[in-house]
Amino acid sequence: MKVLGKWFIVALMLVTGPAKAALDIVITEGVDAARPIAVVPFVWQGTGPVPSQISDVVMSDLTRSGTFKPVDELGLPQRNISTVDQFKVSQWGSVAAEAVVMGSVKPYGPDQYLVNFDLVDLVKAQMQSGSGPTNASEYLIDSRETVITSAQFRQYGHRISDIVYEKLTGIRGAFLTRIAYVVVNHGDKSPYKLMIADYDGYNEQMLLRSPEPLMSPAWSPDGRKLAYVSFENKKAEIFVQDIYTQARSKITSFSGINGAPTFSPDGKKLAVTLSKDGQPEVYVVDINTKALKRVTNHYAIDTEASWAPDGKSLIFTSERGGRPQIYQVALDSGRISRLTFEGEWNLGGSIAPDGRSMVFVNRTNGKFNIARMDLETRFMQVLTSTRLDESPSIAPNGTMVIYGTTYNGKQVLAAVSMDGRFKARLPVGQGEIKSPAWSPFL
Incomplete structure (x- = not known):
């Protein structure tokens, strides 16, 4: 007793x-065993600076999941694409990743933005690249388009991460969740x-x-x-x-x-x-x-x-x-x-x-x-x-x-x-x- x-x-x-306002996570083990994925910076189709880079949220989420390891942005053969129609398989032959996430953000109205993203099966695209012309949509795993406000950029980034995670693992993503704790x-x-x-x-x-x-x-x-x-x-x-x-x-x-x-x-x-x-x-x-x-x-x-x-x-x-x-x-x-x-x-x-x-x-x-x-x-x-x-x-x-x-x-x-x-x-x-x-x- x-x-x-x-x-x-x-x-x-x-x-x-x-x-802190953001509890930045330092990964200490397990990155080398994570599954590689490519996240292309979302293309800003407006004037002036982009309100927020949604793809940064997606990259952070997938990294923190422990399941995926985003490919270094500098190693991406295409960095200004937003849809699967712009995806050129021939340029991605040497990229060791199982999927590619790409998208765009453009003004839609007062404090409104149209966000689209495509999730591409890179492994399938690479396997079929030598079999002659194919429809780019054959590589498409998922595609979404949504109107959000500036206050919803991070939230929608988490939503994209949830979709990507579930499509590639079969497990529901948990990025749109919260934590509670006591600060002293x-x-x-x-x-x-x-x-x-x-x-x-x-x-x-x-x-x-x-x-x-x-x-x-x-x-x-x-x-x-x-x-x-x-x-x-x-x-x-x-x-x-x-x-x-x-x-x-x-x-x-x-x-x-x-x-x-x-x-x-x-x-x-x-x-x-x-x-x-x-x-x-x-x-x-x-x-x-x-x-x-x-x-x-x-x-x-x-x-x-x-x-x-x-x-x-x-x-x-x-x-x-x-x-x-x-x-x-x-x-x-x-x-x-x-x-x-x-x-x-x-x-x-x-x-x-x-x-x-x-x-x-x-x-x-x-x-x-x-x-x-x-x-x-x-x-x-x-x-x-x-x-x-x-x-x-x-x-x-x-x-x-x-x-x-x-x-x-x-x-x-x-x-x-x-x-x-x-x-x-x-x-x-x-x-x-x-x-x-x-x-x-x-």
């Missing part, structure tokens, strides 16, 4: 990182801020500021609300807040621990950790009625519950086996089974959106790393190799995990692909960022 008490405090500390600036009068931003750190907005700690933000399934823990009233309380209207409601305010909220898949309930009856236990609370259902009842600490995608069970961390391990409880029968056995500790688990694997923090030989376990075979793979990794949050398409780690003596945010191949780090800025949470699809 004393050991888990220390672990519980460590878990609440969570992750820190930079408080210890020198400020109200040092704690609950923030949301685009997944890449742009369009950062403050949802709440407090002189007391804020922690554990969790997204609702529709991406409209956040649940979080606040100490603003000198005690731990759980709130749910609408990120658009700012309206919020207090969900629990019992004596002792009110922590680790996570939304049910239907958005109607929260799984929470409460110690109102003694030891910390897992409860489910109805958000509208505030009705409570106690899920666990054990002398050991039970905490950090998260939902299975079907909403029929919870996984949670417990010391009931002697050390922190991850268990699963069926909500209809109350039957509990142990999921993890390898390593010294396993904690803070969440199940991937497809329900096939689980991501969690594993401690082996005193090192805390992010790990993934196949729920059918129970094969566990440690994804990271740094020393103190915490608070993993899975992207809604199940391809990436954002988490916290320590770099050069500072706590930072980092990301790793679900296969452990691709790794990236967010550089340290002023302040700290804690408790990263990846939104659902928006």
Whole structure:
């Protein structure tokens, strides 16, 4: 119990990182194994400077996905093309890439721009280049045309990235998503801020500021609300807040621990950790009625519950086996089974959106790393190799995990692909960022 008490405090500390307008990602591993793709700078068909270069957003997104590696722009044989009709296969024979993204932007009206893009199958084009004349449209994978405003340039860049990613991988892109986190600036009068931003750190907005700690933000399934823990009233309380209207409601305010909220898949309930009856236990609370259902009842600490995608069970961390391990409880029968056995500790688990694997923090030989376990075979793979990794949050398409780690003596945010191949780090800025949470699809 004393050991888990220390672990519980460590878990609440969570992750820190930079408080910048854009959380620029530094890729540290996995680029060489990424799939090459060519992104041609979109052609500006207006006068004066281009309002924003959408292709820069696309290149950054595809790079950050860990799946693709854009070809150096200087190595592109054609750099002033916008449609597949202008694409000359003969000039692309030596380019090692599987696809080409090209497009254009032109004025369409007051603060309106017409954006088009084509996605070309370069491998198919190269294979057919020696078979005689062909229709250029045979190489076309996708083509779109949309009118946007100047404020929508980044958003539409993410939309293009989503389309490209899905067309080439068969997996839905997650570039039009957001992250939530807590920024801490210890020198400020109200040092704690609950923030949301685009997944890449742009369009950062403050949802709440407090002189007391804020922690554990969790997204609702529709991406409209956040649940979080606040100490603003000198005690731990759980709130749910609408990120658009700012309206919020207090969900629990019992004596002792009110922590680790996570939304049910239907958005109607929260799984929470409460110690109102003694030891910390897992409860489910109805958000509208505030009705409570106690899920666990054990002398050991039970905490950090998260939902299975079907909403029929919870996984949670417990010391009931002697050390922190991850268990699963069926909500209809109350039957509990142990999921993890390898390593010294396993904690803070969440199940991937497809329900096939689980991501969690594993401690082996005193090192805390992010790990993934196949729920059918129970094969566990440690994804990271740094020393103190915490608070993993899975992207809604199940391809990436954002988490916290320590770099050069500072706590930072980092990301790793679900296969452990691709790794990236967010550089340290002023302040700290804690408790990263990846939104659902928006």
